[in-house]
Amino acid sequence: MPVIVAIDGPSGTGKSSTSKAVAAQLGLSYLDTGAQYRAITWWMVTNGIDTADPFAIASAAGKPEIVSGTDPEKPAITVDGIDVSGPIREQDVTSKVSAVSAVPEVRTRITELQRAIAGSAVTGIVVEGRDIGTTVLPDADLKVFLTASPEARAARRSGELEGADLHATREALVKRDAADSSRKTSPLAKADDAVEVDTTDLTLQQVIECVVTLVEEKRAGR
Numbered sequence: 469m470p471v472i473v474a475i476d477g478p479s480g481t482g483k484s485s486t487s488k489a490v491a492a493q494l495g496l497s498y499l500d501t502g503a504q505y506r507a508i509t510w511w512m513v514t515n516g517i518d519t520a521d522p523f524a525i526a527s528a529a530g531k532p533e534i535v536s537g538t539d540p541e542k543p544a545i546t547v548d549g550i551d552v553s554g555p556i557r558e559q560d561v562t563s564k565v566s567a568v569s570a571v572p573e574v575r576t577r578i579t580e581l582q583r584a585i586a587g588s589a590v591t592g593i594v595v596e597g598r599d600i601g602t603t604v605l606p607d608a609d610l611k612v613f614l615t616a617s618p619e620a621r622a623a624r625r626s627g628e629l630e631g632a633d634l635h636a637t638r639e640a641l642v643k644r645d646a647a648d649s650s651r652k653t654s655p656l657a658k659a660d661d662a663v664e665v666d667t668t669d670l671t672l673q674q675v676i677e678c679v680v681t682l683v684e685e686k687r688a689g690r
């Protein structure tokens with residue numbers, strides 16, 4: 469039976485790094501759902517859609533064709549055949565993604581894609597995001613909710629960007645968490661049956677081992 473693992477949590481808690489490593493170690497597929505929301509946001513920006521106008525976003529939501537790779541060793545994402553893995557990480561997209569992903573028509577479209585990808589994973593899949601355990605895959609075999617202090621998350625994120633200001637990074641993270649947690653449609657939230665792991669004082673390796681153990685316990689029926 470394929471194993472379905474949902475990993476949710478705010479930005480910088482270690483979802484992507486942990487999910488990729490767990491999937492690679494256990495021979496599972498991997499899906500970065502944040503990259504899909506970033507990709508649709510990139511398309512809106514590139515096509516001159518006003519990201520502050522939910523009606524404009526809603527009417528364009530069905531237009532871009534988003535294709536996600538599921539190999540944890542080389543995650544890939546294209547929009548209308550264009551590789552957008554670089555551009556979707558740029559500041560402009562990061563600052564607009566919460567507004568775009570709050571639009572119900574966007575979420576319906578992307579959620580359908582996510583369910584189709586998860587349903588076709590032969591050995592199973594690790595899917596990471598904000599609403600995977602609560603909305604996208606409520607019947608997942610294992611749900612993990614990662615947390616970490618805003619200070620630790622900001623330090624991790626600013627470590628990735630040359631010349632990043634720690635204070636500004638922290639403010640931007642907290643603002644995005646608030647927008648993602650307060651939207652009406654499938655907000656960032658811990659599912660009741662998710663295992664919460666606070667990664668503030670854990671190394672990435674410790675978090676990976678913890679999640680691998682949880683998956684193995686589930687597979688063994690414990």
Ligand SMILES: Nc1ncnc2c1ncn2[C@@H]1O[C@H](COP(=O)(O)OP(=O)(O)O)[C@@H](O)[C@H]1O
Pocket residue numbers: 477478479480481482483484485486624625628667670671672673675
């Ligand atoms: N437990 C950890 N301790 C220290 N650094 C970490 C830890 N987990 C992840 N990181 C680093 O923090 C950054 C953000 O991690 P990432 O997996 O992208 O988080 P998320 O997907 O939740 O935003 C990456 O540079 C990653 O290497």
Ligand SMILES: Nc1ccn([C@@H]2O[C@H](COP(=O)(O)OP(=O)(O)O)[C@@H](O)[C@H]2O)c(=O)n1
Pocket residue numbers: 478479480501502503505506565566567569570596597598599600644648
């Ligand atoms: N399942 C998901 C995943 C991401 N998102 C949105 O996409 C944004 C970017 O997600 P991400 O996982 O790439 O963000 P980081 O953790 O990399 O900073 C989030 O801030 C949410 O607004 C969402 O709404 N639902």
